[in-house]
Amino acid sequence: xxxxxxxxxxxxxxxxxxxxxxxxxxxxxxxxxxxxxxxxxxxxxxxxxxxxxxxxxxxxxxxxxxxxxxxxxxxxxxxxxxxxxxxxxxxxxxxxxxxxxxxxxxxxxxxxxxxxxxxxxxxxxxxxxxxxxxxxxxxxxxxxxxxxxxxxxxxxxxxxxxxxxxxxxxxxxxxxxxxxxxxxxxxxxxxxxxxxxxxxxxxxxxxxxxxxxxxxxxxxxxxxxxxxxxxxxxxxxxx
Numbered sequence: 001x002x003x004x005x006x007x008x009x010x011x012x013x014x015x016x017x018x019x020x021x022x023x024x025x026x027x028x029x030x031x032x033x034x035x036x037x038x039x040x041x042x043x044x045x046x047x048x049x050x051x052x053x054x055x056x057x058x059x060x061x062x063x064x065x066x067x068x069x070x071x072x073x074x075x076x077x078x079x080x081x082x083x084x085x086x087x088x089x090x091x092x093x094x095x096x097x098x099x100x101x102x103x104x105x106x107x108x109x110x111x112x113x114x115x116x117x118x119x120x121x122x123x124x125x126x127x128x129x130x131x132x133x134x135x136x137x138x139x140x141x142x143x144x145x146x147x148x149x150x151x152x153x154x155x156x157x158x159x160x161x162x163x164x165x166x167x168x169x170x171x172x173x174x175x176x177x178x179x180x181x182x183x184x185x186x187x188x189x190x191x192x193x194x195x196x197x198x199x200x201x202x203x204x205x206x207x208x209x210x211x212x213x214x215x216x217x218x219x220x221x222x223x224x225x226x227x228x229x230x231x232x233x234x235x236x237x238x239x
């Protein structure tokens with residue numbers, strides 16, 4: 001008898017399933033849960049599926065030049081062209097490090113930052129027992145990914161990936177760059193750039209679901225909101 005089941009590992013427990021919100025673009029399913037970073041479930045063939053991190057970048061990537069084995073890991077890096085140094089409390093995503101691979105494919109909160117040469121702490125990360133850093137790697141400033149900063153609602157609207165309802169900012173809504181779902185770089189002078197909006201409410205009811213229609217419909221425990229440009233014939237922009 002042929003076993004027709006196909007399985008891949010996931011971080012979710014059975015108790016999480018009822019709280020996962022999903023949205024889909026062709027063969028990519030996006031999954032959101034406040035306890036986890038957004039994931040992408042991609043299908044390229046009947047038995048070829050991958051579950052990967054959704055990396056909501058807000059800047060060009062930094063090139064890592066070193067990482068210490070210490071009670072608080074310190075990463076040294078150089079800025080990419082036009083990039084900005086991270087500040088304490090921001091989130092970075094690290095990938096492609098050789099040697100200290102324990103850092104790869106993870107999100108970290110930035111601690112103390114030294115400007116010149118650029119170096120920043122990975123808050124709460126004791127790397128004393130990690131493998132020694134050898135070379136390479138990138139650090140990307142991102143919008144989401146750490147405890148309290150994972151959206152509980154996602155959707156699409158006017159070719160933007162929309163996300164909102166994090167634990168730390170339950171009334172905030174974020175929209176990606178138009179047609180670039182993992183780019184959340186804001187630029188008020190560019191109508192296609194990413195945007196951020198806060199619902200003005202006298203009660204802090206978190207954003208629980210999003211639905212793209214003529215307007216973007218936003219659901220909270222207190223009611224339903226709609227967001228769009230002044231006219232439905234115009235696109236939604238930061239202005």
